[in-house]
Amino acid sequence: ASIVVLPGDGIGPEVASAGVAVLRQVAERFGHEFTFAEHAIGGDAIDRFGDPLPVQTREALLAADAILLGAVGGPKWSDPNATVRPEQGLLAMRKLLGVFANVRPLKLHPRTAALSPLKPERTKGVDLVFIRELTGGIYFGAKTRSETDATDECRYTVEEIERVVRHAFELARTRKKKVTSVDKANVLETSRLWRSVATRVAADYPDVELEHQLVDSMAMHLLTRPADYDVIVTENMFGDILTDEASVLAGSLGLSPSASIGGPGAGVYEPIHGSAPDIAGQSLANPLGTILSAAMLLRHSLGLPDEAAVVEAAVDHVLEHGNLTRDLGGNATTHAVTRAVLDACN
Amino acid sequence: ASIVVLPGDGIGPEVASAGVAVLRQVAERFGHEFTFAEHAIGGDAIDRFGDPLPVQTREALLAADAILLGAVGGPKWSDPNATVRPEQGLLAMRKLLGVFANVRPLKLHPRTAALSPLKPERTKGVDLVFIRELTGGIYFGAKTRSETDATDECRYTVEEIERVVRHAFELARTRKKKVTSVDKANVLETSRLWRSVATRVAADYPDVELEHQLVDSMAMHLLTRPADYDVIVTENMFGDILTDEASVLAGSLGLSPSASIGGPGAGVYEPIHGSAPDIAGQSLANPLGTILSAAMLLRHSLGLPDEAAVVEAAVDHVLEHGNLTRDLGGNATTHAVTRAVLDACN
Numbered sequence A, B: 001a002s003i004v005v006l007p008g009d010g011i012g013p014e015v016a017s018a019g020v021a022v023l024r025q026v027a028e029r030f031g032h033e034f035t036f037a038e039h040a041i042g043g044d045a046i047d048r049f050g051d052p053l054p055v056q057t058r059e060a061l062l063a064a065d066a067i068l069l070g071a072v073g074g075p076k077w078s079d080p081n082a083t084v085r086p087e088q089g090l091l092a093m094r095k096l097l098g099v100f101a102n103v104r105p106l107k108l109h110p111r112t113a114a115l116s117p118l119k120p121e122r123t124k125g126v127d128l129v130f131i132r133e134l135t136g137g138i139y140f141g142a143k144t145r146s147e148t149d150a151t152d153e154c155r156y157t158v159e160e161i162e163r164v165v166r167h168a169f170e171l172a173r174t175r176k177k178k179v180t181s182v183d184k185a186n187v188l189e190t191s192r193l194w195r196s197v198a199t200r201v202a203a204d205y206p207d208v209e210l211e212h213q214l215v216d217s218m219a220m221h222l223l224t225r226p227a228d229y230d231v232i233v234t235e236n237m238f239g240d241i242l243t244d245e246a247s248v249l250a251g252s253l254g255l256s257p258s259a260s261i262g263g264p265g266a267g268v269y270e271p272i273h274g275s276a277p278d279i280a281g282q283s284l285a286n287p288l289g290t291i292l293s294a295a296m297l298l299r300h301s302l303g304l305p306d307e308a309a310v311v312e313a314a315v316d317h318v319l320e321h322g323n324l325t326r327d328l329g330g331n332a333t334t335h336a337v338t339r340a341v342l343d344a345c346n
C-alpha cells in the first residue's frame, strides 16, 4: 500500500513521524509492504511552493491508498490580509478527495479522564463517534464581499446529506444502534432538508434508533449527558463546533484521532489537535492522537482491522502503564512515548 | 411605565407571573407606576389566533416601554411539516423590535456551582457576558428549497456588525475591559468582514483589549478556561450555540436571565430556559431566571439601576439561604421561591 505523509506545520512533522514509525513496524510484523512518500501542505507548502496544496501534493494524494497528516497552520501565516492561508490546503484537499465524512471517535481512558474539565460522574461511560459532513455546507458555498457587506451561502443537496447520514447509520449498526442527527430545523431550510432526508434514510435501518437534536441543545447535552450518545451526525459547520467542544471532554486533545473518508480514493487520517507552534521541535508533542489515527488508517483505508487493534491495544497499554507527555501529566518525550508504543506492539 | 407581558407556553405563564409579582412590588416600594398588559405569543398564540405573533401583540410590543417574556414552544407545535411554528413568533418579534443585541450574563453562585458539570476549579471566578447579534446572519437571510437541495444565506452588513460590536465595547468599559470577538474568519467571508469591523471599532476604545477567537476554539475554551473571559461578542448562529453551551456551566438553566436590546423601542427580557412542558402547571419551575430578567428590565429599559440591584440582592439572598426549586436541589415550589424573593425585596 502506498501511504502519503503530510507532515505540515509546527508539531506536525514530529507526530507524523511517530505515526509512520508505528505503521512501519506493523508492516514488518505482519508482512505487509507499505511505501511512504512525504508531501507538502499548509504553511510549509506556502513557504516552499507558494501554494498550500501544491500540484505535486495533489497528484500524490490522488494516487495514494491512504494519507497520514500531521497538523497545519500557525501564527506565521495568520495575517488576516494574507491572500493565501494554510487552512486552504486542508479545504482543497477535502474537496479534491471527496472525503465527505469526518469521523471522530470519543472515548475516555480512565487515566486521562481525570484531566477532563468535566466531573467524572458526567463523563463515565462516554463512548461516542461524531460524523461531521466535510465537503458541503457554508464552507464551500458561494461567497461575496463588498465595501458594505459580505455573504456566505450554506447549500446542501439531498445526495450530500443522504450519503453522510447513511454512513452514520451503517456505523451505528456496528455499535449501540443509535443515531443522533443534529440540525437547526426550527430556523434553517438546509436543516429542514437535512432532517427530512435523515428521517427517510432511517426507514432503511429499522434496527437503529434515530433521534433529532437542535444544535444549541446538543451543545448543552454534550456536557450534561454525553454518555447517552452513540453516533452523532451533523453538517459541516455544526460539526466543526460540536466536535471541538466534545474533544475537551477527553481531558487532552492530544489523544484524539480522526478520519476523513467516504471519497472514491484515499482517506485522510490526522490527530484532532493543532500545530502547536509554541512546543514545536522540542519532542514535547503527544504522538498518541496520530498513532491512533494511523490505526484508523489501517482499519478504514487498508482493510486491516487486526493490525489496527494491535496498535490500539498498544496505545491502551502505554496509557495505562507508561510515562506520558506533558499534556497528560507526564514528562516523557514524543520519542519516548512512540518508543513505548512500538515496544507494546510486539 | 407600560410593560407588556408575554407568558407564552409551558412553564412560561408561571415564571412570567413570578416576574410580574416582583416588578409590582418594586413599583410599590419605590413609588413607580408600572402597568402590565398580557399578550399572546408562540404556541399559545397559534392556538388562539392562528399566528405566533398576532397583530394585537405586534401593536402592543411597539407601544411598550419594556417586554417580559416567559418561554415559547413545545412538542405540541413541533411537527416538522407544520407551516407555522412557535419560534417564528420569537424571530418576528426580534426583527419587529430591532433588538440586535442579545445579552446573557453568566456568573456562578457558590451554592449552585456545585451543580455544574464542570469541576469547581474550572468555573472558579467565571463572570462573563455574551453579546449575541440577534437580527442578522443566517437566521434572516434568503432561503430556498427545492426537491433536490436547500440553501440559507448568511449576510452581514458593516452597520449590523458595527453596532453590536460597539455595544460590546461599551459594556466592557464598565467591566474588566476585555472584548473577545468570535468568528470563523479562516473560512467565512462574513467572518472576515466581522473581524475587520471589530478591529476598526476597537481603535475607538484604546482602554479595552480586543481578542479574536475562532468559534471552534471558543467552544473549547469555554470549558477549559471560562474565567479568562469578560465580554464575548459574536454573530447570531455562533451566539446561539455558544451561549447555550456556556449556560450549562452555571449548573442550572433555571437561573440565567437574558436581555434583547438595542432597538429603537422596548427591550425583551426572558429567562434562557425553555418552556419545559413536562413540568408545566405544577409550580415546579424555577422563577429566578425570570426574576433576574425582570431586574435587567429595570436596569436597561426603565433606567432604574437601584431597583434592579435590590431585586438581584434579594435573589442572591434566596440562593444563599432559601429553599430552592428542584432543578437546584431543593423542593420549594415556584410560588414559594417567588414569595421568598418578594420578602427579601422589602
Ligand SMILES: CC(C)[C@H](C(=O)O)[C@@H](O)C(=O)O
Residues within 6 Å of the ligand: A087, A090, A091, A240, B186, B187, B216
Ligand atoms: C482549519 C479549519 C478550516 C478546519 C475546519 O474548520 O474545518 C479545522 O477547524 C478543522 O476542524 O479541521
Ligand SMILES: CC(C)[C@H](C(=O)O)[C@@H](O)C(=O)O
Residues within 6 Å of the ligand: A186, A187, A216, B087, B090, B091, B240
Ligand atoms: C427558538 C430559536 C429560534 C431560538 C434561536 O435559535 O434564536 C432559541 O434557540 C434562542 O436561542 O433564543
